[in-house]
Amino acid sequence: MKNLLYILLVTLTFTACRSSRALLTKQLDNKLSTPFYKNQFTGILVIDAETKDTIYDRESDKYFIPASNTKIFTLYTAIKTIPDHIPALKYIESNDTLYFEGTGDPSFLHPYLRDSTAFTFLKSKTNLVYVTDNFQDKKYGPGWAWDDYQWYYSPEKNALPIYGNVVMINTNQGIQVTPPYFKDSVLNMNHTDQRKETSNLFFYPTQGRDTLEIPFITSTVTTRSILENTLNQKITTRPGMPKGTKKTLRGINADSLYIRMMHESDNFIAEQLLILTASELKDTLSGAMARTYILENQLADLVQSPRWVDGSGLSRYNLFTPQNMVEVLNKLYIDLPRERLYTIFPAGGLSGTLKNRFAGNQKPYIYAKSGSLSNTYCLSGYLITNSGKTLIFSVMNNHFRNSTSDERTHLEAMLQMLRDHY
Structure with missing residues (x-):
């Protein structure tokens, strides 16, 4: 009799879940069939984080421009290769001379991270030789907009960033310029641009x-x-290290870089994290090498092979599928403790780029990375339902003519359906 009751209970539970899922699918299908989504491309994949069951799938094997969702791949790459404390410099001491080279560490006197590890180390030495030939990348990523050169979100990449590779100018007490090296290169005048295209004149x-x-x-x-x-x-300066064994100076905690990249969608840190990854793999600093390495190793099992050309998602050459995003998010879900994972990702209604969107009733229900370019909006991450289940999702919208705000509003309604009915 007990066995019969157990079988009946399991059957009823399974039937109820299947019915609930069918109703949810119908609601989402109806939402995506409205005129709002008629003239855009939308791909969605939602899975249960524990059972790996597919909850909803719409064009999830199709390629989309991901914008800053690309940073999810960069995050995974960094976590799998960079130690808890990032390499700030590599160096060899010979007699009274310190030979040092950059690793791509973006935190060296960064205006927000404010790490002084490398500064303090170099300041304590006398004869300094900067070795300059290990950077085998380009200043900009392929497909970046040429006229973004003067905007804060598009600093150049290099082996030894300093002050975030940006000039900070404010009028707290007269005109203050950081780094001070550029104080005589700032003109207090109205101009159509913030910097000359071909020179450091601001x-x-x-x-x-x-x-x-x-x-x-x-x-x-x-x-x-x-x-x-x-x-x-x-x-x-010189082009190569002397003979000897390089030592590594360890700097800032890696999670502080990951949080800044994900919460503020910091393109510069994203690009430099791939350079840092390369520094852990070989002496040559190349973002392309880092991307190739992770795709051929830890991500060799991706169902679709992405076209991945930069660390930040600034390039429209990037092409990823919702399945790609969910696969990597699932790997992060398996590898990282929940507290750490949800700290790195922006929380809906609470932090980062999601601070003013996707708020829960009493606590966050969304931990995700957004990605925006003109006519592009994507959101991928984790959703906690009212029943306590965790869903992994990726929603990718391309080629819309609506406002991004309207896209977010419609997406929020769909995510609330998932929260309330699964």
Whole structure:
């Protein structure tokens, strides 16, 4: 009799779940059949994080431009290769001389991260030689917009970033410029641009009150000059390390970089994390090498092979599927403790780029990364339902003519359906 009751209970539970899922599928299908979604491309995949059952699938094997959802792949790559404390510098000490090279560490005197590990280390030495030939990448990613050179979200990549590779200008007490090396290169005048395209000449409006962050043009000469000005000592350069075993100076906690990248959608940190990954794999600093390595190893089992060209998602050449996103999110869900995972991702209604959207009633129900370009909005991450289940989801919208705000509003309604009915 007990066995019969158990079988009956299991059957009823299974039937109820199947019925609930069928109703949810119908609701989502109806939502996506409205005129709002008629002239855009939308792909969705939702799975149960524990059972791995597919809850909803719409065009999830199709390729979409991911925008900053690309940073989910960058995050996974960094977590699988970079130690808890990132490599700030690599160096060899010979007699009284310190030979050092960059690793791509973006935190060196970064205006928000404010890490001084490398600065303090170099400041304690006297004869400094900066080794310059390990960077085998380009300043910009393929497909980046050429006219973004002057905007805060598009700093150049290099082996030894300093001050985030941007000039900070404000008027707290007169015009303040960081790094101070550029103080004579800032003109207090109204101009159509913030910086000359081909030189490090910057413009701050006469009635300016905001703090401007303007990328500067990087080069070996510029990096050395900023270092000399900051350390207040002479630095020489050379193309290769002397013979010997390199040592690694460990710097800032890696999670502080991951949180900044994911919460603020920081493109610069995303790009430099791939450079840092390369520094852990070989002596050559190349984002392409880092991407190839992770795709051929830890991500060799992806059902579709993505086209992945940068770390940040600035490029429209990137092509990923919702299945790609869910597969990597699932790997992160398996590998990381929940508290750490949900700290790294922005929380709906609470933090980062989701602070003003996707709020829960009493606590967050969404932990996810958004991605926006013109005519593109994507959101991928984790959803906690009212019943206590965890869903892994990816929603990718391309080629819409509506406002991004309207896209988010319609997406929020669908996510609330999942929260309330699964």
